[in-house]
Amino acid sequence: MFSFCLRLPGGGRTLENQPIVERWRFVVVVLATIAALPLFLFENPNSTGSLTGMAGAGTTAVPALDEQLVEEGGQQDSDRVDELLLPLTERAEDWHSARIVFDKANRFRSAAVKYEAEALELASEIAAAEFSERDKRLEIQMEEEQRRKLFAEEDARRERVISTPGPTTTIVATEPDPDGPTRVQWEALRYCESTGNYQAVSPTGMYRGAYQFSIETWDWIAGLYHENLIGVDPAEANPSDQDHMALHLYQLRGRGQWPVCGRYLP
Incomplete structure (x- = not known):
């Protein structure tokens, strides 16, 4: 059967002639431990390699760099937002201006229709009054003409009666x-x-x-x-x-x- 010898870091006993399953279990544990070492270093602030060490720990101040990056990123995002909002703002202003013009046009149109209707009504009343006055004048003229004609006939009859003797006609x-x-x-x-x-x-x-x-x-x-x-x-x-x-x-x-x-x- 295949066998090998493995020595642990820091000194430890050697595994020899263990069954294959036991040896592979040990290998997996060792590899998992090695893979977890960076996490322990990151979480331990007192470690010399810790990324979250306190000030004066002898490591580079990463948070300051992060803040600078955040500020730069925020400025870029703000500029990007301004670029996106500018057309929308201009469009909203144009729409508002157009709405004001539209409302004014509607008011002017309504006023024009109202004044036109009033003018037409007034013109109709004036025309009716003129026609009525003209009809009255015509009626008076016709009556006067009829009166003049009848009176002239009566004057002529009287002259005939005076100048011609004879019985009165009934x-x-x-x-x-x-x-x-x-x-x-x-x-x-x-x-x-x-x-x-x-x-x-x-x-x-x-x-x-x-x-x-x-x-x-x-x-x-x-x-x-x-x-x-x-x-x-x-x-x-x-x-x-x-x-x-x-x-x-x-x-x-x-x-x-x-x-x-x-x-x-x-």
């Missing part, structure tokens, strides 16, 4: 118009009957006021609609009362109650 009674005469038509009737004078009295004294009511006709209409006007002289009644009485007479008998001037009523 108008056959007709049904009253549902809408009634217009203001201009009433003016033409009053102009024909009394030249628009609410205190007018006929030469015979039988017909009185702007519409030339007889006393009998006046009291009859007053008894139907305005009892307080019974017995009142038509020529002394208020113009509004005379207008109301003439309207009621027209609604009852139509324009036939005015044999000559009723032609101006519908």
Whole structure:
């Protein structure tokens, strides 16, 4: 059987002729011990080869070197962080500026829309007022033209009556118009009957006021609609009362109650 002799460091007995298994166990223990020696040196601060020895132990101050390396490494890391953060910071500033501009643009746009709507509404109101005023002027012009025409016809009729003798032509009674005469038509009737004078009295004294009511006709209409006007002289009644009485007479008998001037009523 193979055999060998091994002497331990520091002096020890020699192993000879041990079984193979026992010898290999011993070899493993020795190798493990040798491999663990650096760890013991590192952990023992009093060892001459210790890396963690105290100040004055005669070894190089490794912690100072570590701090320097950490500082240099930290500075490099800080520079690297600054390099990474700079684009992000610039991008954030650009985004913030763009957001401010966008908000201002939205406010300006909203204000523009509001002012435009107000301007359009004001323009519409002005246009409507102008059209309304123009329509009123046209209506007044049409009424004035109609009034002038009717009055001219009445003046011409009077001239013919004065210059041509003959019987008075009467108008056959007709049904009253549902809408009634217009203001201009009433003016033409009053102009024909009394030249628009609410205190007018006929030469015979039988017909009185702007519409030339007889006393009998006046009291009859007053008894139907305005009892307080019974017995009142038509020529002394208020113009509004005379207008109301003439309207009621027209609604009852139509324009036939005015044999000559009723032609101006519908």
